[in-house]
Amino acid sequence: MYRTNTCGDLRITDINSEITLSGWVHKIRKMGGMTFIDLRDRYGITQLSFNQAINPDICEKANKLGRECVIQITGVVTERSNKNTHIPTGDIEINVTALNILNSSKTPPFTIENETDGGDDIRMKYRYLDLRRDVVRQNLELRHKMTIATRQYLDERQFLEVETPVLIGSTPEGARDFIVPSRMNKGEFYALPQSPQLFKQLLMVAGFDRYFQIVKCFRDEDLRADRQPEFTQIDCEMSFVEQEDVLSTFEGLTKYIFKNIKGIDLPDFPRISYADAMKFYGSDKPDTRFDMKFVEIKDLTEGHNFGVFDSAEYVGAICVKNCATYTRKQLDELTDFVKRPQIGAKGLVYVRYNEDGTIKSSVDKFYNEEDLKLWLDRSNANPGDLLLVLSGETEKTQKQLGELRLEMGSRLGLRDKFNYKCLWVIDFPLLEWSEEDERYVAKHHPFTSPKPEDIPLLDSNPGAVRANAYDIVINGVEVGGGSIRIHDSELQKKMFSVLGFSDEQAQKQFGFLMNAFQYGAPPHGGIAFGLDRFVSLLAGLDSIRDCIAFPKNNSGRDVMIDAPSIVDQKQLDELKIALVQE
């Protein structure tokens, strides 16, 4: 037996017990005739003591150990004279009577500490050492706990976890698929699923009633910090439900997870329409940890010969509390911020509402204090506040103002990672116009149900049709989204035609789903949560990478195992494929 206890187990109540521990040498300290080793495993750190006078052979052996060696020791639990209150085992130490070296270790390329000297590249190459660091492992422990809690909640509510296939067919709609050549069906390819969407809908047709799956999905898209080629979804679907049923079930799940994992009781989630989210936050995933809602002042700006505002479709302001004292330099920084190409505003107008009640703006040439006071009043500004104003084409300006709002939130420290604000964004548009394809594409996906009252608009004004679609947003991050689905094959056909699919194309790509709908499809709807994002939010991480055990880099490479890689010609020959030289 390698151990009687773990390195996190022992307490003052264990004094005088003879125990055996195994673990890694975390630190060695020599003091006078004593050697102290911090022995580490997943469960904690226990101090070992070796006395040169009493047991010179073992002490000698201990002195030769390097960091990260794997050892097994036997000894007696004793009370520490110099207690460490920072760790649960800090009251005791082990007087070691036997030491067995299980494995040696080369010097790690970076220190195995929460604050490490290893850069991203070296940490990823030696990910198995990086994962030894508490801060990284704790993210994965949290991920484990989250999936356990999720399954508990859903299992208690009659959801069945059903595995759907990974080797499926390719569908051109949506993002780019990874494809897999089939050896047994020459010239044909499987695709890896971007989501189990079709299968979960088929499970509803099959009468499974409530389905979920925590499942890997795949997208061959260019990568960013919060995107990986393989990612994990909590994928769910329910039958005989309306939007309200789905929202309440999964608001419940979210509350359950927060309570279970973080001990936080979340209040009921506010709901906001997509239209209002754009109007007040310039974003379909508003960060509601702070207020600073948009105020529209176009009407108040007219008739003053200020060309910029007069020619603008939209003039919107945010009121920044207690920032009237912002210096010229600070305001220039903000102007530079909104003028960055990623934001794309032409300029920034400010109004300082000074503590003494005077008003000073960058457009004093066009507006006097009385004019500006109207803007301030509509913005509920108080003396000491700062108004920031952007103008231009409505949608673009709202997005720019949204970015400025987030920037101000960050600058003012209003975006505490551990202050969680959840909400539902509802009533999304069903369709959006694609400039590239010169047609409408599905905002969510082609199976999303329009709101029944908006169906007549499908012919007359498709862009105005609202969907029974919803997103769950936490702290400005879209954590999940879903919709009530179309369960009527005629409406589904109509939808494909609005999306510009010929009957033949629709039949070829989704024929099996439309056929399935002819055999008694129940009303159904669902949601999918992005597990990686959800975990990183709970863990307070900036990137999803550190809640994934073995992530890929921005080129889609696993630098630890050096994948992807070239394969034997024999493998390609068997698959009847060849590489094309550029």
Next chain:
Amino acid sequence: MYRTNTCGDLRITDINSEITLSGWVHKIRKMGGMTFIDLRDRYGITQLSFNQAINPDICEKANKLGRECVIQITGVVTERSNKNTHIPTGDIEINVTALNILNSSKTPPFTIENETDGGDDIRMKYRYLDLRRDVVRQNLELRHKMTIATRQYLDERQFLEVETPVLIGSTPEGARDFIVPSRMNKGEFYALPQSPQLFKQLLMVAGFDRYFQIVKCFRDEDLRADRQPEFTQIDCEMSFVEQEDVLSTFEGLTKYIFKNIKGIDLPDFPRISYADAMKFYGSDKPDTRFDMKFVEIKDLTEGHNFGVFDSAEYVGAICVKNCATYTRKQLDELTDFVKRPQIGAKGLVYVRYNEDGTIKSSVDKFYNEEDLKLWLDRSNANPGDLLLVLSGETEKTQKQLGELRLEMGSRLGLRDKFNYKCLWVIDFPLLEWSEEDERYVAKHHPFTSPKPEDIPLLDSNPGAVRANAYDIVINGVEVGGGSIRIHDSELQKKMFSVLGFSDEQAQKQFGFLMNAFQYGAPPHGGIAFGLDRFVSLLAGLDSIRDCIAFPKNNSGRDVMIDAPSIVDQKQLDELKIALVQE
């Protein structure tokens, strides 16, 4: 709201409640002025009644419904005069006051009943209808319960579920990989994992201590009834363990699952060495639901000028209880059975130990009653028993006798699907000789640890080296298997050299693992269960297909969605690959 209750909910205690149900029309019966509909959902069946005299409009509408239509009804729970004791809702029926047709249905291509008229092909094409059948859905419910129970057990014991990547590198050792062309790394390919073996070992190096994952794995091999290109494993690994720790943990898991899912208390699992399994059962996965162990009688057969036995390396018998009365025809059938090419025996010798004590055999020319009595005595045969004897080269003959033993078990009804007999097979050989490759290959995999006492044999007699490897066998099915791993990089190098890998090949394929082992790898070991097989065993299925929601056929095709399929040339161009014409 689509329903207040499910079709499995209502009882006699609900009488007079007004309720709303939604579900599928399972059956319609007209009797006099009444129409009865069995309304079905996942939770059960509830009888609806429509009275022509009281509510002619609704009754008329009900009469027009076809099977599998989806309807919503409101009505009042009433006591049935003619109770159905076969279903939990059989005491009540619903007097329907409102009927809403949610969706129509074409006539299904086969009946949605436990005993269906649909053949395999049509059931797979319309799998979403097949899954409506209770018997199929129940398998998937059982699968769900099994994974929930598995996670409970492992979570309670500090195992962390960690997701390992699906897009990994290809390794030529083992079965054929599915490969995935990388768009971002032209000319390179990912491979889909045959198991997370390397990653779980790296997690042990990372100090994760206890890992599990219920995970899809992939093998591009030709398919049989119990093989699918994608399959699911319960994959587990532990650090600081010896074989005994792994066996007791996962014997515990197996018992927990049986108790939890089937209410069965399993006794402790017997253990048998690989050598004894071959000696007594001719199989490394013995079916121990019945005894009928092999008896070796070579020594008793010598000196009687029977060339067949004299030239044989091995003569073995099984004693079949109470079958001395087998007719000539029955014995001929058994002879034909063992002579089938799949079995490959040259012939079958029998000895009838008649009830009257007389002995009659097919080799009376060479052996008298006294000679034969020695065989019978060694076999513990009683009057009335039948001895069946095969001879030839030891290993081949043991396998043939093993097949005959299973055949006799089946003929005698000794292989009850729901009588579960579990055991561990241990002490597997580390290596086996591959005639094809003319070298030793790993019996389990190249990371399996030899028994320490057998390490010296690696040079002198590699075939005799035993491994710290084990299989869990239930009713003749290998449900799981694993091993203690090599954690020493020198021993791992040695192993690769015995397997005929050059240092360069080993470094290229497994370099990252051997490097990882240099940074303090703990002793570790693990196991993987085949979830599909485990579920099919618990469900009493002959094939794993019916415990998989969307299985593939023997050509690796999903006939429902018609995958794999050809892809757009654009997709191939982006990946810089081309099809090779034959």
